[in-house]
Amino acid sequence: MAYNFKEQMSKPERLSGGHRLCAGCGAGIAVRGVLRALKPEDKAVICSATGCLEVSTCLYPYSAWNDSFIHNAFENAGATISGSEAAYRSLKKQGKVNEDYKFIAFGGDGGTYDIGFQSLSGAMERGHDMTYVCYDNGAYMNTGIQRSSGTPMYADTTTSTVGKNSPGKMQQGKNLTEIIAAHNVAYVAQTTFMSNFKDLQMKAEKALYTPGASFLNIMAPCPRGWRYETEDIMEVCKMAVETCTWPMYEVENGKWTLNHMPKNKRPVEDYLKLQGRFKHLFKKGNEHLINDIQVGVDKNWQALLKKCEVA
Amino acid sequence: MSIRERFSGNEAVSIAIKQINPDVMAAFPITPSTEIPQYVSSYVANGEIDTEFVAVESEHSSMSACIGAQAAGARSMTATSSCGLALMWEMLYVAASLRLPITMPVVNRALSGPININNDHSDSMGARDTGWIQMYAENAQEAYDNMIQSVRIGEHKDVLLPVMTCQDGFITSHAVENINILETEKVKAFVGEYKAEKYLLNPEENISMGPYDISAYYMEHKYQQAVSMENAKRVIAEVASEFETLSGRKYDFIEEYKMDDADFAIVIIGSSAGTAKDAVDELRNEGIKAGLVKIRIFRPFPAEEIVKALKNVKVVGIMDKAEGYSNNGGPLGAEVKAALYGNVTGVKAVNFVYGLGGRDVKIESIKTVFEQLLEVDKTGKVPAHYQYLGLRK
Numbered sequence: 001m002a003y004n005f006k007e008q009m010s011k012p013e014r015l016s017g018g019h020r021l022c023a024g025c026g027a028g029i030a031v032r033g034v035l036r037a038l039k040p041e042d043k044a045v046i047c048s049a050t051g052c053l054e055v056s057t058c059l060y061p062y063s064a065w066n067d068s069f070i071h072n073a074f075e076n077a078g079a080t081i082s083g084s085e086a087a088y089r090s091l092k093k094q095g096k097v098n099e100d101y102k103f104i105a106f107g108g109d110g111g112t113y114d115i116g117f118q119s120l121s122g123a124m125e126r127g128h129d130m131t132y133v134c135y136d137n138g139a140y141m142n143t144g145i146q147r148s149s150g151t152p153m154y155a156d157t158t159t160s161t162v163g164k165n166s167p168g169k170m171q172q173g174k175n176l177t178e179i180i181a182a183h184n185v186a187y188v189a190q191t192t193f194m195s196n197f198k199d200l201q202m203k204a205e206k207a208l209y210t211p212g213a214s215f216l217n218i219m220a221p222c223p224r225g226w227r228y229e230t231e232d233i234m235e236v237c238k239m240a241v242e243t244c245t246w247p248m249y250e251v252e253n254g255k256w257t258l259n260h261m262p263k264n265k266r267p268v269e270d271y272l273k274l275q276g277r278f279k280h281l282f283k284k285g286n287e288h289l290i291n292d293i294q295v296g297v298d299k300n301w302q303a304l305l306k307k308c309e310v311a
Numbered sequence: 312m313s314i315r316e317r318f319s320g321n322e323a324v325s326i327a328i329k330q331i332n333p334d335v336m337a338a339f340p341i342t343p344s345t346e347i348p349q350y351v352s353s354y355v356a357n358g359e360i361d362t363e364f365v366a367v368e369s370e371h372s373s374m375s376a377c378i379g380a381q382a383a384g385a386r387s388m389t390a391t392s393s394c395g396l397a398l399m400w401e402m403l404y405v406a407a408s409l410r411l412p413i414t415m416p417v418v419n420r421a422l423s424g425p426i427n428i429n430n431d432h433s434d435s436m437g438a439r440d441t442g443w444i445q446m447y448a449e450n451a452q453e454a455y456d457n458m459i460q461s462v463r464i465g466e467h468k469d470v471l472l473p474v475m476t477c478q479d480g481f482i483t484s485h486a487v488e489n490i491n492i493l494e495t496e497k498v499k500a501f502v503g504e505y506k507a508e509k510y511l512l513n514p515e516e517n518i519s520m521g522p523y524d525i526s527a528y529y530m531e532h533k534y535q536q537a538v539s540m541e542n543a544k545r546v547i548a549e550v551a552s553e554f555e556t557l558s559g560r561k562y563d564f565i566e567e568y569k570m571d572d573a574d575f576a577i578v579i580i581g582s583s584a585g586t587a588k589d590a591v592d593e594l595r596n597e598g599i600k601a602g603l604v605k606i607r608i609f610r611p612f613p614a615e616e617i618v619k620a621l622k623n624v625k626v627v628g629i630m631d632k633a634e635g636y637s638n639n640g641g642p643l644g645a646e647v648k649a650a651l652y653g654n655v656t657g658v659k660a661v662n663f664v665y666g667l668g669g670r671d672v673k674i675e676s677i678k679t680v681f682e683q684l685l686e687v688d689k690t691g692k693v694p695a696h697y698q699y700l701g702l703r704k
């Protein structure tokens with residue numbers, strides 16, 4: 001089906017406005033992007049892990065979710081939605097539910113890479129017919145910008161604090177997308193907000209409509225935690241992709257495909273310099289830190305090209 | 312006709328689950344409750360039930376999946392013990408506050424550390440304030456009967472709370488006894504169909520569950536939960552009375568054994584009540600007016616019933632199969648004393664901690680408890696602290 005931006009954007013919202021996410025928050029953009037891929041006639045049960053998304057979209061007695069929604073806890077969105085999906089299979093075979101439902105879990109990087117990792121891994125391995133979406137903003141934003149295992153190297157967070165004796169987070173971000181791909185689930189993809197959102201839309205569609213467990217990792221910038229001007233979000237995303245810091249790819253039944261090949265691979269500075277969390281790297285004498293980041297990005301990129309069989 | 316057969320406690324509970332045929336069972340193995348998910352898995356494999364069995368990767372996920380399933384509109388169950396129950400701790404509160412009538416057999420086992428697989432009540436006692444209804448069985452028959460009743464109690468519209476049905480690890484779960492099993496059709500008719508009022512998979516109405524609750528509402532929600540626990544008292548009695556009509560077996564919040572004229576009594580939970588009844592019989596033969604109160608329902612706490620049973624005794628020994636580390640006795644001791652306070656005069660109470668980590672409880676050990684109660688009566692002196700029973704010196 002051809003992708004028509006205007007048509008997509010005029011679809012009725014399944015996440016209503018008026019929620020309390022910060023203006024320009026990537027989490028809301030990611031959720032709306034995924035939900036646009038649902039066929040209007042399909043129903044959905046949506047779970048969110050604790051985090052900025054949940055506390056901002058479902059405050060008693062209000063809810064921004066037009067579909068059925070459940071928040072259980074921080075560390076168990078995978079298990080929770082797998083329970084709902086098991087319930088659906090049971091009620092459907094008993095003839096108690098006849099409609100078609102999709103099962104979607106959203107978790108931040110904290111709720112996905114870290115505390116909810118086991119629950120996610122279990123749900124993926126069991127192969128429930130569900131889609132898990134990580135909105136990765138690279139830190140625990142809800143509790144005030146603490147590092148997660150997804151936080152990129154040398155980022156300044158409130159628990160990987162930059163100071164006289166510390167250049168920020170000492171480790172590279174964990175490659176969660178590849179870890180989930182190693183679960184051999186039906187569909188795994190990594191994306192972010194690019195131009196007309198076609199990539200996100202197509203991947204969400206595949207994730208939702210490929211039977212079995214699927215996983216989407218969406219880089220979803222946080223203007224507060226990353227310290228950039230709200231209106232620059234598209235530039236930040238673009239630079240993440242053009243520097244190969246956040247490559248766009250998918251793994252379908254074991255086949256790896258690179259979805260965007262930068263025409264001119266940009267140096268990581270072009271991405272880092274847009275964000276206050278990396279400001280310290282541009283002080284004189286810290287050039288080697290930027291080089292460390294570049295080396296890490298290049299290594300991951302080369303490995304990915306191999307997996308995607310790109311010469 | 313009901314069937315009389317030899318079953319272990321785990322088998323008895325598994326048969327109850329088979330007869331109920333829940334929509335979803337999510338579980339994870341842990342001694343001594345492992346057999347329950349094993350039995351259920353085999354019933355599913357053999358086509359005896361059509362439950363969706365979810366073999367999760369942890370107890371945290373079994374409770375999380377049960378929450379997701381029950382919220383979606385499915386009758387859901389799990390089973391666990393000890394560390395497994397402890398791992399669920401956060402989720403137990405969520406299940407109760409989301410008002411999801413999940414049912415869960417708990418096969419009581421000591422908590423680590425040090426790791427120990429034998430029976431005491433530290434696991435479920437640690438979960439006593441999570442908002443779950445708690446039922447305790449003395450033997451396999453009661454475990455079976457409680458399991459069937461638990462579904463009706465939890466799902467009642469005035470209750471809507473999760474229920475754990477506890478039995479003692481190994482002592483009850485693995486010992487084989489002759490028990491009466493009801494006909495499956497009768498069990499099915501008794502528990503009925505599960506029809507949630509508010510659920511995620513209702514095509515007529517999309518709902519949100521588990522919102523962030525602000526201070527302006529949270530306390531009212533907690534109060535509503537407390538009211539449901541109060542309502543549970545009425546419903547537990549109603550369900551027991553219906554169950555008596557069905558099975559001929561009578562259940563109450565507590566069981567009183569030779570309490571009519573008792574001067575000395577013990578309050579006890581679980582399988583040790585069986586041993587203690589024998590001790591009471593022997594003491595009666597020796598001319599001592601001994602009696603026993605067995606707690607069947609611990610949540611909601613049967614304070615009135617306990618007061619009524621104990622109001623005329625001289626000295627009561629309260630038996631805790633769990634340490635509370637309050638330096639003021641075990642949980643049962645604290646709650647029984649609180650119930651007595653202001654409601655009875657002249658009843659002296661001594662709290663004992665016993666049977667931790669599977670320490671044997673014999674008729675003789677219970678008799679030493681009564682000896683101490685008699686001593687208190689003679690001297691008028693109540694030991695200030697709580698006592699450890701059968702401690703090696």
Ligand SMILES: Cc1ncc(C[n+]2csc(CCOP(=O)(O)OP(=O)(O)O)c2C)c(N)n1
Pocket residue numbers: 027049050051052053074075107108109110111112137139140141142143148
């Ligand atoms: C078991 C548990 N530990 C800690 C917390 C506190 N907590 C709530 S949200 C959160 C961080 C969420 O981070 P992430 O998943 O990345 O989502 P974000 O807020 O960044 O959107 C933390 C630490 C909690 N709710 N539960």
Ligand code: SF4
Pocket residue numbers: 020021022024025026027052053056137141142221222223224225
């Ligand atoms: S702090 Fe960041 S992640 Fe949280 S709502 Fe604001 S922009 Fe979104």
Ligand SMILES: [Mg+2]
Pocket residue numbers: 108109110135136137138139140141
């Ligand atoms: Mg985050």
